[in-house]
Structures are given as structure tokens and as C-alpha cells.
Amino acid sequence: MPYAPEHKQQTRQRILLAAGKLFRSYGFHGVSINQVMAEAGLTRGGFYAHFKSKVALFTEVVGSDYGLALKMRQAREGELRDTEGRQYSPAEALDYYLSPENREEIAQDCTLLSLTPDVRRVGAPANLAYDQNIAALMDEFSANGLSPDAAAQATALAVGSATLASAMKDEQQAAQILSAANARIQALLIEASS
DSSP, X not given: OOOOHHHHHHHXXXXXXXXXXXXXXXXXXXXXXXXXXXXXXXXXXXXXGTOSOHHHHHHHHHTSSOSHHHHHHHHHTTOOBOTTOOBOOHHHHHHHXXXXXXXXXXXXXXXXXXXXXXXXXXXXXXXHHHHHHHHHHHHHHHHTTOOHHHHHHHHHHHHHHHHHHHHOSOHHHHHHHXXXXXXXXXXXXXXXXX
């Protein structure tokens, strides 16, 4: 009996989710196709029906709509709500992203901070996907009123501080870095709205 037309897309999505989780945890070179497919609950034989290569899979993971840009867009569009239905603002999404209490979760979920070194090593296709992901975050800051220069500054502060904090053992210093970055970006957003 043949599969339903949406089966292939659902399977592809399972592979992408599994790969994203593994790549963000172990890096490009620390993950094999076999591991990705096992994590997705599939066999290796089906991989090439969905992706040309491990680099193609990694590139798609890098270009996936995850992290701060997605959360800020969902907040701006009224789609990000807490368990009681209260709508989050883009500034609250930023607070969550740069909260010291959430740094481990963000490190596991955000492609921009966890895969930056691998993108540089993998090269061209992944670099282009990464560029698009950075551009999406800058566009989201612009949609919240920041000038192109301020959006670039906010992007660098958000991703840079989260990247540094995720790798630090000194929790107090990591919290200081995240707090300083958040305060500066929030000030830019306040300036833009006045």
C-alpha cells in the first residue's frame, strides 16, 4: 500500500528535527548519518530519498527557522503566548533568550549560537543558510523599529552574548554578560519606539 503524499514531508521533518538536535549537541563532525536516522526512528537507507548528503542536511538545519528570530516574530504577530494565554512581546522574547536561567536551553535550541564554528568549517552552502538566518534576525529587529545599524548591533549583542554565556563555567560572569547585552538591546528598542 503506498504512503500518503504527506508522508514524505513528515519523514523529512523528523529527520531535520533529529539532525538539528544532534548537530546542536555534538557538532557537524560529531554526528553520523546513521545516528541522525536512528534518532529519527528510521534506517539509513531512507536518508538519500530526502537529502543529497550530510552537508545538504546540515545546511537545511542551519537555515531552519529556530531561535530568537522565530520567537520575536511569533511575539510580534501575537502567536507567542504563555500557558495562561497571555501574549508575549518581542522584548519579552528577547528577555527569555538572554535570561541566565535559560542559557542551557537556548544553547540546545539556537542554531546561531551552537553551530557557528561548524558553519565556518563546512563552508559555502551552510554559510549562505547562516547568512539568511542572521538576516532574518536583523530583519526582525528592524520590524521592531531599529535602524539597520542598530539591528546589526542588537543581532551581534544577542547572538554573541548567548554564545559566550553558553560556553562559560562561571555562572555569575555569564549572567553579567547576558544582562549587559539585554539591557543595551532593550535600550535600543525603547529608543526606537519613542
